[in-house]
Amino acid sequence: MSAYTARTHRQQPPAPESGSGAFWMVAALLLGLTLAAVGFFALMMWADARDARDDAAQPAAAEPAAATHVHAAADHNTALPLASFAGVVPENAAELAEAHKAYDATLPPIPAGDLVKVHMTLKDMTVEIAPGVKYNTWAFDGHGAPGPVVHVREGQTVEMTLTNGGSIPHSIDFHAARIAPNVAFKDVSPGESIKYRFTASDPGVFMYHCGTKPVLAHIANGMYGAIVVQPKEALPPVDNEYVLVGSEWYLNGDGIDEPASLDMAKARARMADWITFNGYANQYVTHPLTADPGETTRFWVVAAGPTNNVNFHVVGTLLDRAWVNSDLTQFQRNVQTVIVPAGGGAVFDVKVDQEGLYPFVSHAFADVDLGQVGLLKVGNPKGTMSH
Ligand SMILES: [Cu+2]
Numbered sequence: 001m002s003a004y005t006a007r008t009h010r011q012q013p014p015a016p017e018s019g020s021g022a023f024w025m026v027a028a029l030l031l032g033l034t035l036a037a038v039g040f041f042a043l044m045m046w047a048d049a050r051d052a053r054d055d056a057a058q059p060a061a062a063e064p065a066a067a068t069h070v071h072a073a074a075d076h077n078t079a080l081p082l083a084s085f086a087g088v089v090p091e092n093a094a095e096l097a098e099a100h101k102a103y104d105a106t107l108p109p110i111p112a113g114d115l116v117k118v119h120m121t122l123k124d125m126t127v128e129i130a131p132g133v134k135y136n137t138w139a140f141d142g143h144g145a146p147g148p149v150v151h152v153r154e155g156q157t158v159e160m161t162l163t164n165g166g167s168i169p170h171s172i173d174f175h176a177a178r179i180a181p182n183v184a185f186k187d188v189s190p191g192e193s194i195k196y197r198f199t200a201s202d203p204g205v206f207m208y209h210c211g212t213k214p215v216l217a218h219i220a221n222g223m224y225g226a227i228v229v230q231p232k233e234a235l236p237p238v239d240n241e242y243v244l245v246g247s248e249w250y251l252n253g254d255g256i257d258e259p260a261s262l263d264m265a266k267a268r269a270r271m272a273d274w275i276t277f278n279g280y281a282n283q284y285v286t287h288p289l290t291a292d293p294g295e296t297t298r299f300w301v302v303a304a305g306p307t308n309n310v311n312f313h314v315v316g317t318l319l320d321r322a323w324v325n326s327d328l329t330q331f332q333r334n335v336q337t338v339i340v341p342a343g344g345g346a347v348f349d350v351k352v353d354q355e356g357l358y359p360f361v362s363h364a365f366a367d368v369d370l371g372q373v374g375l376l377k378v379g380n381p382k383g384t385m386s387h
Helices: 021-057 063-074 093-099 215-220 264-268 365-369
Strands: 115-130 133-140 150-153 157-164 193-199 204-209 224-230 240-249 274-277 289-291 295-305 310-314 319-323 332-335 337-340 344-352 356-362 373-378
Touching: 115 150, 115 274, 204 215, 204 295, 204 344, 215 240, 215 264, 224 240, 224 295, 240 289, 289 295, 295 310, 295 337, 310 319, 310 344, 332 337, 337 344, 344 356, 344 373, 356 365
Parallel strands: 115 157, 150 224, 240 295, 289 373
Antiparallel strands: 115 133, 157 193, 204 224, 240 274, 295 344, 310 337, 310 356, 319 332, 319 344, 356 373
């Protein structure tokens, strides 16, 4: 698994072969051609300028086209042509990946009592989304992305308080809630808070996210997370439980010398630069999740998007139990790959007997190439994964 070999952001141009006669002959020829081309384009520009002057003298017949141009110019996050920064990392990426503290995927315990109070403060903050790649997020609870995992039991009441410590309005929408969204999920101005309650009546793993318009931008900027609602009647017991939130990032720069921000045109075009589990490319390749041979591991998976599904698959085994669409009333057995739709969730149990490194991926392999892969390290295998 070559995680960071794609390319680094400073590539040296090839050195010219100085002192070669052939080189100078070619150079002279190219110079001549260039001068001819410049002359031709100068002539064309003069003709265009004359046409434009003539057009300006006409009544404003082309108003709608002009208005469209103004709109495009106002969208200053748009850079054309769309430039990809996929796989662009600094030279010391491997070292930085090692130093990165991986997002803790372990499912946290359920708080006691009938009422679970959750308080998140939104912050504008810069986080790393790949080794040496910085991004300006709007983050839930100072976590970067995803926000904290909320874990409750079916029947508990969640009291959500959202404080907006950012610079523009935000909100929080829980897919696990049955509640009037115009009341609960409304925008909160900077410096203000909103508080609402809902009963966790539906078990499963659900997405939460900012629902402020344009939602594409707010989710793409890191405003998402997972809430796990355990069913009253317990699922089969397992040995390890991990939460994975899939998402993708759309960058207006490589994020290396200065943090990148959202490129909205790329988000609309679905042209991601990085695709991640828990917000950081390949973090569980460098820092694998663990299990012992013979243990069963449960993955609670949410696809936050904003747009991509997660095609969940574990290399080297099958999904022993798959609660598709996080419908916990029934599961499929021994399936290979399950789609977790953008805005959806699913739960997977995997029992691995043989020691080894088992990659968990989105089996849409462009996603793996952009960082949506991790390892389940079973036991203490020797060597590294070369898949
Ligand atoms: Cu928001």
